[in-house]
Amino acid sequence: MLPTDAADLRARVDKALAAFLAAQRDRLTTIDPALAEVSAALEDFVLGGGKRLRPAFAYWGFRGAGGADSDQVVSAVAALELVQASALIHDDLMDRSDTRRGEPSVHRRFERLHTSAGWRGGAAAFGDSAAVLLGDLSLVWSDELLQTSGAGVAEITRARPIFDEMRTEVTVGQYLDVLTQATADTSVERAGKVARFKSAKYTVERPLLFGAALAGASDDLFAAYSAFGLPLGEAFQFRDDVLGVFGDPAQTGKPAGDDLREGKRTYLVAAAFAGLDEPGRAELDAGLGDQGLDDDGVRRLRDLIRASGALAATEERIGQLMADALAALDAAEIDDEARTVLRRLADAATRRTV
Template identity: 40%
Template sequence: MNGLLAAYLGHRVEAARAVDGDFAAELCARMSAFTLAGGKGLRSVLAWWGWLAGGGTAAGPVAGSALRACSAVEVLQSFALAHDDVMDAAPLRRGSPSFHAVYTRQHRERGLRGDARRYGESLAILVGDLAMVWADDLLHESLADLPTGAAAHAVWRDMRTEVIAGQFLDLGAQADGDRSEDRAVRIDQLKTATYTVERPLHMGAVMAGADEATVTALRAYGTDVGVAFQLRNDLMDAYGAPDHTGKRTGEDLREGKNTLLLACGVRRAEEAGDRSAQRALARVGRSSAPEDAEEAARVLDRVGAREEVSRRCRLLAERGLGRIRRLDLHPAVSEGLRRFAETAART
């Protein structure tokens, strides 16, 4: 799959050179390299598993079109990450400087005019815009060869809208200081579960012409395991090592994101009447000091929120596996979905 994507992106970068050489080098080639270095290609793999689970063939021209369509999700991911890092003011992504950090540094090093930070963020937004456009192009070109193209595009359309809605709710929760557990879970469902797991599986299955029972089971698995996957990410953000997560520890706490981890901690501190814990957690979102984020992480562990979220990860992963137990899946797909659920539960 990565070879197909590399060929497509290489072609688009070469075509961009005819538009403008600097544009091709500074934006297109950089976005292409970032996308291809994205790791395991989780979303495209899940989409491919959805294709196989829905009865799609593993080889041949039709399978090739399906593979290309699945790989479009990886380009869409570059759009989401480029914009997300700007909104979160995140200096790192995958262990390296984020797009806006790179462009901001270049502005300063070259002695360019204007505000360096605004320049960096503006170019990062353009990178994200470009990724969205190329992802759409790749999907449409791939689906043109499939009789199920219209149905698959409908899933793609919903997925794009949902991830932006999730980001909208996330920003709103940061701004108004909401600490609702229900809202935190809803954000997890839209920003991660649907976009990372449910919709890729759904799109792949629909491309293959899967029956309704298969689609329903895969989507239910995707919702449960996708939320578990995000909860695990929340725990890793608060307690993981930067060399493993690829970003600074405690970013969500510094930004004041309403994660389920934080919402559970606030509830448990209130239930226990733990005033010191309440004061520490009340500073989340109001202080960007690393020591306050570190203290909040310790408090969340002490009041039992860390263990509660870990337990919820395990329960969601187990329930998700139960959703697909009755499906007659290809052994490789069954094993892959099982291992992914186990990873989501491993906190």
């Protein structure tokens, strides 16, 4: 059983999302039948996959703080999946990614819709516009799902500042990621900051604190969750960086070497620049961001990164961050069931292949 399935959580989150999105479908098609495609695209995207890690960290953060299980709390933490949908739709657009989880990305889906219908204007521009709007709509709906979850007013009031901070952090983290590519900043310090704000805090720390706030946790537990969640979130992102370069497309659902073609200046890449000689850095710099990079080019850049020692150093860093996170979890004053599931979630987040 996957750790996200403990307490039947993943199925319950999916049920809450499906009910919410079905109601929104009726709402949209009442406005105009043409919006059925918008509704279908978001239902397919949100319900078509995903590990549900963020709701799981939030739920077990809530349970660890002494919160009692309820469908209302499950609906509240399910709102995090709509934030995630928004981030992924926009991320795919900015990265010009063709696929997500083995299916066409949202901008490509609407580009194909335009082409197949024979509409006027540019199909690519239509797809891009649709993706911006659907990503925005997902973010709006995340607020609505939280507010209508059935959780108490006091609980939502406590959790809202963390929810808002999380959405701000992931948005500015995305901007820093784009900026780092544009400026070709290869410093480990910049790569670490991007990882922290684009993914680390948003994936683990903030969801834990969101759950803790719903439960009315103590300041000490908030500090313990941060000490656990931040290093674990960084390890999660560094694992994602490794998969973006060395992952198997059959498992990741994305073409091999996509992060290299997109010019991602990740911690892995920054460590490679630090470890290579001048000719090696020049070759890596020339290949990064080359949209026409073929399989041989991907293999060459992979070899450079591996030879620089960056892959080994990143794996070592993941291991150290994981050790720090688990030490903080062991010291946290939470019940044993929550501790056990959070430990399993930590392992799943850092040892995954997709």
